[in-house]
Amino acid sequence: MNILHLKYAVSIADNGSINKAAEEIHVAQPNLSRVIKELEADLGITIFQRSAHGMILTPEGEEFIGRARKILEQVDDMENLYKSDRPAQQRFSISAPRASYISDAFAHFSRSLGKADAEIFYQETNVLQAVKNILEVGYNLGILRYASKHDKYFREMLEDKDLTGELIMEFTYCLIMHEDSPLAKMETIRMKDLSDYIQIAHADPYVPSMPLSVVKNEELPNIPRRIYVFERGSQMDLLAENPQTFMWVSPIPERLLKNLHLVQRRCVDNQKLYRDVLIRRKNYHLTALDKQFITELTLSKRNCEFDE
Structure with a gap:
């Protein structure tokens, strides 16, 4: 297994098809099929379930692809760090509840990207997926929404998973x-x-x-x-x-x-009462983009508070 094999597997997962992945990465379809079969045999797992609708990730495959994305992201970071002729790419990723004040903050945040290369991920989803995105998929930030009376349960969960949380809004x-x-x-x-x-x-x-x-x-x-x-x-x-x-x-x-x-x-x-809590890995340091988003989040929160 090498970095190229990881890229092949991720491309198939993203496209849901070996044929589409082969076109995207310019590799012959038979060769791509062979690489995936060899990869599955070497690891002793089934990454993809073959069906009439394409290539579907198995539970083992979802975990593998999540880890592969993290490795590829680290490789990209290493290349960006040491290749002076390659412009640095801005990165930002967050999973959030379906909340208008958060999406409003994200829309204003997008104005701060400027003209530099950027790779931005914003997913509206539930609590479980937000945690999974950080632990397995490679997202940096997440926002959990839960009833305040359950705060103890969620704090224990974050501690168990080596995550830290900061209250955004109650x-x-x-x-x-x-x-x-x-x-x-x-x-x-x-x-x-x-x-x-x-x-x-x-x-x-x-x-x-x-x-x-x-x-x-x-x-x-x-x-x-x-x-x-x-x-x-x-x-x-x-x-x-x-x-x-x-x-x-x-x-x-x-x-x-x-x-x-x-x-x-x-x-x-x-x-x-409910709480929105910003979470991240304990060893993760906020980037300039992260801090800009949090600033916009604070402003949006102020703009939606109302009294009757």
Whole structure:
């Protein structure tokens, strides 16, 4: 096994196809197939499951590719360090919850990239994947969202995985709905008022050492009609087009609400606190780009705080 073999495997994983990978890295398809078979035989694992839909990573393969990405990233860093004729490439990677104030910060952060080469990764995902991205995929930063009362469980998990966490924001979920929704015109909104409307939600909560069924019951109170959407853009489209929908969210910057004709309101019955915590490996040192993003995150947070 060598660095070239790792690059071949990562290319196949990225493309989901040996043929596409062969075109991308300019290697004959039979030779690429042979290399992967030899690699699997040498390691004693199955990296890819062959199917009619292409090359699919096995659980072992996901771990292998995650480690391969880390090695290739280290090789790139070494080359950048010692090849003076090669311009340094800016790198930034973060996994975050589906939160508008965070994506707003990321949008403003993108202006700071300038004209230098840059490789930027921003993934909206759940707690488990955010941790996995740091430990296995090679991401540098992550943001975890959880109920404040579970802070002890998450702190223990971070310590166990040699990660460190820094509180970004503590908040109570508010409601957003279209400005034409009857909910938006109510003087006071209570939990019982929501039963006639459609909730937009994503059901992927997680708390270490707690059964998923218990966490789901806690995070998703009974609503007769619910649409599960796991992509924030589509969630916003639904809210903007259907006045019968609502969603629980962390506070959103006023500018975004105006653009989508949405209204942000408190529910007097909801007093539960949540936390957004920035995580990274304990031995990881923040880069200039990391610090710039955190600055934008702080500014965005200030712009979305509101009182009634």
